[in-house]
Amino acid sequence: MRHADDIQAVSVDEALIEVTMSVSRCAIRPSSLAFVDDPARSLAEQIRIGIAENIQLARIATRKAKPAGSFHLKSEDVEQVLAPLDIDDLHGFGHSTRQKANEKLGTTGETLYNAIRGIDERKLESDKPRKSVSCDINMNAEEVSRRLNAINMCGRSLTLKIMKRDPSAPVEPPKFMGHGICETFSKQTLLSSTNGRATSDPKDIGEHAWSLLGSWGFDPKELRGIGIQIQKLDTPSPPDATDPGQPEAPRRMYKITLNKAPFQCL
Numbered sequence: 001m002r003h004a005d006d007i008q009a010v011s012v013d014e015a016l017i018e019v020t021m022s023v024s025r026c027a028i029r030p031s032s033l034a035f036v037d038d039p040a041r042s043l044a045e046q047i048r049i050g051i052a053e054n055i056q057l058a059r060i061a062t063r064k065a066k067p068a069g070s071f072h073l074k075s076e077d078v079e080q081v082l083a084p085l086d087i088d089d090l091h092g093f094g095h096s097t098r099q100k101a102n103e104k105l106g107t108t109g110e111t112l113y114n115a116i117r118g119i120d121e122r123k124l125e126s127d128k129p130r131k132s133v134s135c136d137i138n139m140n141a142e143e144v145s146r147r148l149n150a151i152n153m154c155g156r157s158l159t160l161k162i163m164k165r166d167p168s169a170p171v172e173p174p175k176f177m178g179h180g181i182c183e184t185f186s187k188q189t190l191l192s193s194t195n196g197r198a199t200s201d202p203k204d205i206g207e208h209a210w211s212l213l214g215s216w217g218f219d220p221k222e223l224r225g226i227g228i229q230i231q232k233l234d235t236p237s238p239p240d241a242t243d244p245g246q247p248e249a250p251r252r253m254y255k256i257t258l259n260k261a262p263f264q265c266l
Contacts, residue, residue, distance in 0.1 A: 008124040016055060018124055052078075054120035059091045078118040090115045132231045141206035144228050154198035154237075155230035158191040158205065160212040163225030179224035187212045191230065198234045205230070 006018040049070035050062030057073050060081065065071035073081060087093050093112060114120065133147045133155070148154060163182040165171070173180030191208055193199040209228050 006124045016058065016124055052118075054118070055122050055124075056091060056115055056120035057118050060085075060089075082116060082118055085116070087112065087116075131233065132229050133233070141202040141209060141228065144205055144230060145200050145202035148200035148230060148233075152235060153233040154200045154235070155191050156198045156232035156234065157188060157230070158208045158212075159186055159188045159229040159231065160209050161186045161225075161227040161229065162213070162216065162218070162223065164218055165222045165224055173224070182224050185216065187215065191232075197237050198232070200230075200236070 004017045004019060005021045008016040010016060048062055048065040048067060050058045050060065050065050050073065051070060052058040052061045052073040053075060057078060061071045061073035064073070064081070090112075093115065133144060133151070133153065162185040163179055164185065165179075166181040166183050169181040189208055189212055191199060191204065193201060193204050199205070205228065213226070
């Protein structure tokens with residue numbers, strides 16, 4: 001990591017790393033940065049590294065990298081590598097994008113046009129703000145509240161996710177403490193304190209979550225997993241502040257259907 005100019009964490013097992021300055025300063029090939037003098041070489045067997053001039057191409061290069069190896073997608077090889085790919089193979093484009101592209105080409109069309117040609121002007125967002133806070137530990141409102149308070153945030157929307165035993169699954173899951181085969185459900189509701197403000201209070205979170213859970217009418221013995229996610233994050237309001245955006249009103253619920261620089265993608 002000492003070669004990194006900037007890092008963006010994508011998930012628990014993926015990161016984007018910019019190494020432009022290291023390549024220029026050391027006058028070395030980007031591919032040689034993979035495990036140069038890396039004391040953690042024992043982790044190499046579990047890592048794949050894709051190297052390219054932008055984020056989109058680095059992700060594609062990662063797919064071509066064999067386990068415990070790396071792949072450097074060079075500019076002169078981009079057209080050849082992208083030619084056989086479908087829209088679904090590009091990061092950020094799926095089935096719905098394919099339908100939109102068939103219907104009309106606006107901003108999405110321009111982005112897609114660039115992506116299939118290996119053009120990606122996005123920058124790393126190492127300080128990208130969080131959009132949600134969640135907890136999948138048995139509907140633990142206190143833990144969700146703790147995580148919100150740790151980043152000094154409150155929420156205005158709550159989503160409850162439920163895992164219910166599939167009718168075809170045995171009552172006792174094969175794996176101890178596992179959930180087995182399940183059906184998944186989710187519902188969302190507005191979240192607010194008694195004065196209509198965004199909240200991180202565990203009591204408010206618990207009441208809203210409990211209300212959503214009761215609306216399903218599931219047999220408690222059939223439940224296999226419960227998770228809470230808080231969205232529409234905002235900074236806490238002062239105690240004496242008014243919040244015109246959140247008037248006091250009955251709570252409502254609704255159902256949700258199911259610059260070119262080298263990058264390394266770990």
